[in-house]
Amino acid sequence: MTSPLISAATSPLTIITDDMRKVDQVITQRLTSSVPLVAQISQYIIAAGGKRLRPALLLLVCGALGYREHHRFSLAAVVELIHTATLLHDDVVDASTLRRGRATANQTFGNPASVLVGDFLHTRSFQMMVEAGSMRIMEVLSEATNVIAEGEVLQLMNMHDASLDEEGYLQVIRSKTAKLFEASARLGAILANSPPEIEEACATYGQALGTAFQIIDDVLDYDGNASEMGKNLGDDLREGKSTLPLIVAMQRGSAEQATIVRHAIEEGSTDRLDDVVTIVRMTGALEAARIAAFSEARRAMAAAEQLPPGAHSTSLLQLAAQLLERRA
DSSP: OOOTTSOTTTOGGGGGHHHHHHHHHHHHHHTOOSSHHHHHHHHHHHHTOOOOHHHHHHHHHHHHTTOOSTHHHHHHHHHHHHHHHHHHHHHHHHTOOEETTEEOHHHHHOHHHHHHHHHHHHHHHHHHHHHTOOHHHHHHHHHHHHHHHHHHHHHHHHTTOTTOOHHHHHHHHHHHTHHHHHHHHHHHHHHTTOOHHHHHHHHHHHHHHHHHHHHHHHHHHHHSOHHHHTSOTTHHHHTTOOOHHHHHHHHHSOHHHHHHHHHHHHHTOOTTHHHHHHHHHHTTHHHHHHHHHHHHHHHHHHHHTTSOOSHHHHHHHHHHHHHTTOOO
């Protein structure tokens, strides 16, 4: 399945197409369970597709650093399973009904089953981590999952808080979203036994790319198309999330405009969604958020430029550059 992030003709991920198929094979093999509902929900989520950016980062970094051993496939599968587990839990917490263009697992199977299968994916991913036989890999992934959990709690605490500033917003997305991007890229460097400076460059690339990705995702909640996005537009507002476009709109708008946005966040109301969208666009908040994403993408590109030149390194650069063209 081609990622909607980048057109098929120009995708930087084309170079790892065969590798990604092998990752999908690993995922399918490791999602077996004697409990039918576990396998059913797991396959339902995996079959929904998605961008698979986190395992792609690990594979691209491995390619850039010359690592070709089979462990890259299993660890790429691990990061995708961790990500999928967080999606299951996220959708329950957020009471989401639509993801990737179809009903969420919690909408289809119920909240209890979704939470418990999310737990299964987490524990299965840790079983697979152990098989790599590296304490360093265990350290990176266990820390990442812990930080992600903290980010989830932090976001929950910030729900309906219209006073959240840009610094607080970035703290949440760097924990909740960017941390697994960072860990994925770092793992590629660890597998390749890279020197510390290269490992840190890879980690910086992942963190910056993940941050830019989430900022653009938040922009598209007010500037996207529901059918293309595969989710309900305005969901963030309904959940009381104060994202960067809303933060900037309140800073730049008139007192009346700021009040409308603030009330919508505090009440978790989409009754005036059209007004909020208009305010976000009129105040230049979307452009400001895209500029913030551009800055993060440039930071990612600067980090990628520290890697040995080659086709995989070029793909990492292209991935960061084309992220800013994302419309779904």
